[in-house]
Amino acid sequence: MITVKKPVQKIISDISKNLGIDEKxxxxxxxxxxxxxxxxxxxxxxxxxxxxxxYEMCPVDAIKEPSVKSPAEILPEKCVKCEICAKTCPVGAINVLEGRAKLEEDNVVYELKEIDVTHRKIRLVKHELDEESCIKCGICERFCPTSAITVEKRNSIDINLNLCMGCTACEKVCPKSAIKVENEMGEITAENEISLNNDTCINCMVCSEICPVGAIVYEDGLMKLDDKMCIFCGKCEKNCPVTAIAIKQKNM
Known part of the structure; x- marks a missing residue:
């Protein structure tokens, strides 16, 4: 937990000055x-x-494709905070921060804490190396997270499949497309559950229009929710004018 305090008067003065509003x-x-x-x-x-x-698993295209020179990057203006990327990352490179602010005496207190997420399993199915295409440049070794690849530059390459996790990093960074990886991705553990109360619902279709994955549709005079498609981003719950949608944590 990280706690940061900022004087209220400083915040009041900044807001008043920037917006031209009276400090009182x-x-x-x-x-x-x-x-x-x-x-x-x-x-x-x-x-x-x-x-x-x-990048491949993001349901709303909110991640900038990585390259050898640049890491993946989350695009805040597109991200719906479904956390699928964090749960998919095989090396825990994507972190989830939870924050809130509250007023305490003469200070605004900001609290930040890192949230643990349950990572899906990834298993190697098949790994192929085209020896003729491989130039032994060593880029695959550089990005392999389990040290399964050993390269003597311009001379030899050795791959220990007992260490390989099937993350496909070597395939993606290879400049000659000499490596092909087939893996098996486990399911993402659903930590929440969603419900739609049709007795409360007024069929305004706001939820359907705002859902980024089309999990809510209007059929036969009712709003219908496909909880298997839902990514639990919470946009429908936040925007429903009659609180007919609820997302709650499962009893694990």
Missing amino acids: FVKEKLKDLIVPVERNLYVESNKCIRCELC
């Missing part, structure tokens, strides 16, 4: 300030192995 009005509005818990995701660039799994 700003102070009144901040009196009962409590910012709801929000989650944000970020990539630890030094950990990213360029496997592209987060």
Whole structure:
């Protein structure tokens, strides 16, 4: 847990100056300030192995494709915080931070903590190396997270499949496409459950319009929810005008 304090008067002065609002009005509005818990995701660039799994699995195209020179990058304006990328990353390079702000005496207190996520399993099925195409450059060795690849530059390459996790990083960074990897991805553990109350629902279709994966549709006079398609981003719950949708943590 990281806690940061900032003087209220400094915040009031900044808001008043930037927006041209009287300080007394700003102070009144901040009196009962409590910012709801929000989650944000970020990539630890030094950990990213360029496997592209987060990029491939993101349901809303919110991740910039990585390259040998650049790690994956989350695009905040597109991200819906479903955490699929964090749960898919085979090396834990994507972190989830939970934060909130509250007013305590003369300070605004910001609290940040890192959230543990359950990672899906990845298993190697098949690994192929085209010896004739391979130039023994060593890039695959550089990004292999389990040290399964050993390269003597321009001379030899050795791959220990007992160490290989099937992350596909070597395939993605190979400049000659000399490596092909087939893996098996496990299911993402659903930690939440979602429900739609049709007795409360007014069929305004806001949920259907805002759902990024089309998990809610209007059929036969009712809104219907496909909980297997749902990525639990929470957009429908937050925007439903009659609170007919609820996302709750499962009883594990």
